[in-house]
Amino acid sequence: MQKEEDLRRELDLCRSIISQILDSAAEGVIGLDPDGNCLFVNRSCLEMLGYKDDSFFIGNNLHDLIYCAKADASPESLHGCKVMETVSRCEQYHDSEEELICADGKLIRVSYSAAPLLSADGSFIGAIVTIVNTMEKRSLEEQLRQAQKVEAVGTLAGGVAHDFNNILTAIIGFGSLMEMKMAADDPMLKSLQQILSAADRAADLTRSLLAFSKRQLTDIRRVELNRVIKGFEKMLKRLLREDIELDLALCEGDSSVMADAGQLEQVLINLATNSRDAMPKGGAISVKTGRVIMDEAAATANGLSTSGNYVTLEFTDSGTGMDENTLSRIFDPQFTTKKDSEGTGLGLSVCYGIIRKHNGCILCESAERRGTTFTIYLPAAPEASARNELLSSLGHLRGTETILLAEDDLSVLGLSRSTLEQFGYKVLEAVDGSEAARLYKEHGNALHLCILDVIMPKKRGVEAFYEIRQVNPKAKILFISGYSEDFLAKQNLPSDVLILKKPLPPVRLLEAVRAELDKE
Numbered sequence: 219m220q221k222e223e224d225l226r227r228e229l230d231l232c233r234s235i236i237s238q239i240l241d242s243a244a245e246g247v248i249g250l251d252p253d254g255n256c257l258f259v260n261r262s263c264l265e266m267l268g269y270k271d272d273s274f275f276i277g278n279n280l281h282d283l284i285y286c287a288k289a290d291a292s293p294e295s296l297h298g299c300k301v302m303e304t305v306s307r308c309e310q311y312h313d314s315e316e317e318l319i320c321a322d323g324k325l326i327r328v329s330y331s332a333a334p335l336l337s338a339d340g341s342f343i344g345a346i347v348t349i350v351n352t353m354e355k356r357s358l359e360e361q362l363r364q365a366q367k368v369e370a371v372g373t374l375a376g377g378v379a380h381d382f383n384n385i386l387t388a389i390i391g392f393g394s395l396m397e398m399k400m401a402a403d404d405p406m407l408k409s410l411q412q413i414l415s416a417a418d419r420a421a422d423l424t425r426s427l428l429a430f431s432k433r434q435l436t437d438i439r440r441v442e443l444n445r446v447i448k449g450f451e452k453m454l455k456r457l458l459r460e461d462i463e464l465d466l467a468l469c470e471g472d473s474s475v476m477a478d479a480g481q482l483e484q485v486l487i488n489l490a491t492n493s494r495d496a497m498p499k500g501g502a503i504s505v506k507t508g509r510v511i512m513d514e515a516a517a518t519a520n521g522l523s524t525s526g527n528y529v530t531l532e533f534t535d536s537g538t539g540m541d542e543n544t545l546s547r548i549f550d551p552q553f554t555t556k557k558d559s560e561g562t563g564l565g566l567s568v569c570y571g572i573i574r575k576h577n578g579c580i581l582c583e584s585a586e587r588r589g590t591t592f593t594i595y596l597p598a599a600p601e602a603s604a605r606n607e608l609l610s611s612l613g614h615l616r617g618t619e620t621i622l623l624a625e626d627d628l629s630v631l632g633l634s635r636s637t638l639e640q641f642g643y644k645v646l647e648a649v650d651g652s653e654a655a656r657l658y659k660e661h662g663n664a665l666h667l668c669i670l671d672v673i674m675p676k677k678r679g680v681e682a683f684y685e686i687r688q689v690n691p692k693a694k695i696l697f698i699s700g701y702s703e704d705f706l707a708k709q710n711l712p713s714d715v716l717i718l719k720k721p722l723p724p725v726r727l728l729e730a731v732r733a734e735l736d737k738e
Contacts, residue, residue, distance in 0.1 A: 246328075246349035249335075252342060254280045266328075266351050268321035280347065310334075327353050382420070384700055386721035388629040389417045394724050395637065417721070438576075439726075440599045443473040443482070443507055443529050450483050457490045461500030469508045474599035475529050477576050485569045489533045489592055492566060496537025496590065506532040509598065520595060521579045527598035528578075534591040540584040548582060615728040619666035619735055620644040624654035624682065625698070626674045630720070634669070637724040638731070651677025655685040662689050667735055672699035672709060672717070680709050694734050698722065 237258075240247050246263030248256060256275045264272060310333055317325050328349050335344040393414045400407050447468060455464055486505075493503050508530045517525040540548070549570040569592075573580045577597050584590040621638055623645050625631040635645045646661060648654035651674045658665060668686060670679035677685075679697055686693050699706060700720035711717065718730055 246351075248275070248280070248347040248349070250280055250345045250347065252344055254345075256280065257344065263349060266320075266326065266349065268324070274321075326351060382700075384627045384630050384720060386417055386420055387700070388633050390414060390721050391630075391633040391637065391724050391727075393417065395633075395640070398724075438476055438478055440474050441477050441479045441482070443475055443477075443531065443596070444468040445473075446479050446482050447486070447505060447507065447531075450486055453483075454486060454490050457487065458494050458503070459500070462494060462497055463502040465502065465504045467504060467506040469506075471509075472598075473507055473509070473529050475576070475596040476599045477596060481572045481576075485572055485594070486533075488566065488569050493533070493535035493537055493590070496535060496539070501536035501589075503536075504532075504534045506530075506534075508532075510595070512595070520581065522595065523577060524597070528595045529598050531594040531596070532591060533594070534589060536589045539586045539588045539590055541586055545582060545584050549580075615725070615732050616642045617732060617735060618642050618644070620646065620661075620664050621731065622646045622648065622654060622657055622661075622665050622668040624648040624651065624669065624674060624679065625671045626650055627671075630671075633724075634727060637727055641728055643731070650675040651679055651682035654679075654682045658682075658686045658693070659689055662686075662693070666694065667731060668693060668695045669731070670695060670697055672697050672706060672711070678709065680711055683712065683715070694737070696730060696734055 240258070240260040241262070243260060243262055246266045247260040248263060249258040251257055256278055259272045259275045264270070264275075269275070310331065316330070317327050320326050329352050330347060330349045332345050332347045334342055335346060337343050393410060397407070397410055397414065400410065447466065451464070451466065458464060490503065510528050510530055512520070512522060512525050512528050514525045517523070522528075548566050550567065570580055573594055573596070578595050580595075581593045582590065583593070621643050623631065623634055623638070624647075625634060626649055628649070631647060631649065635647060638645050646657055646665065648657055651670070653676075654668070654670060654674075655677060658668065668683075670682055672679040674682075679699075683695055683697075686695065696716055696718060697711065698718040698720065706717065716730060716734070718727065
């Protein structure tokens, strides 16, 4: 009697363990007797097909439990009969994907298989059917395809930007050299300035393209905030729906800041996306700019490091707004109100990081059902010098040193050489990395600086760099490139060497050269 009781407890324990194992499986599992009637069903299968418990399954035949979505399908032609016919021959059963109707009437795409259950003497006593939900897999595959498409577009954008930036470097560079030599009353000066302005807008277009793929190099320089916003207006409108109005109220006069235009555009993208999601039934967005003078107390109160002149950007929407708890956490990268399918929720923390990197601050005011206003303060750029003052100030950029210049684009090579020679430098040319390395080995003692394009024929710039550093570990070197930042990140470039971004105006090239040469 005691042995029977012990055996019963052991059997109950075995059933419990088996049940827990089955319930822990991610796939749906159904156990069948030799006639195809259900003996057990695990939790994953119930959840997959939309049932709360196993009462609908136990004792019922397989082909009565699961119905195919095909209009011309009959139970006899489907699951139960086909499965049992196969496994009763002690064979594995595999089938292709099928759309099944769940308890709530929704369709689910699954793949299923079955294996025979055999007794100790090898006789057939039933079957185990495994059902896998393939909809999530298909969704992940689609996401992967979309990600690959975006990656391909980004790669294409980087290549186009490189070639386009070489062209713009020549246009802006030679145009700038002509402007330097023109008298202020030259009748052609205005036409030349129009050409340079158009080239600058073309460079802004490249930065706008790369801003979306987050592939742009950081490029801090004097930019007009009003111009950045106006140039990006069409892109912003594409981000918004037709039921959202966009109104620009830009201040008159100078709105210059020292900033990366592409990163400011990224801030606009994130703010616009955030506002759009806060206005599911439509609304309005207004973008205003202005100027303000911050005294020391106001600067400290807003977390700014210095007092002085600031350019402001107000971004206001008429959306749902936020409560105080949400408002206090919006810049926290660990916090988001978005669902998994709606994005990462990192947009505002990205905005915060960009603005702080520009020595500014971003503030937010909001109330439920009253909309939201983001106010950004950026230090105003110093007033631009008059043209004749600028030209007269370039004397400190002159030099007499010898520079090795390696560039495979002949128009860029000619521009850079012309610029350097006009300011007193001696230039030794190379059109590929192999020639650059060879020339340095031959003339290294006479060379004071090397300027290497990152990507060149025969040898990449980085390969030439390491060969040069083998000859002279203290050789002064600058890189120049029009490729995207993520592409450059894969080139094994040394972290301590400056990369100049194309299109490169002559003055910026001269400033970088002089700064590198003057280093100890």
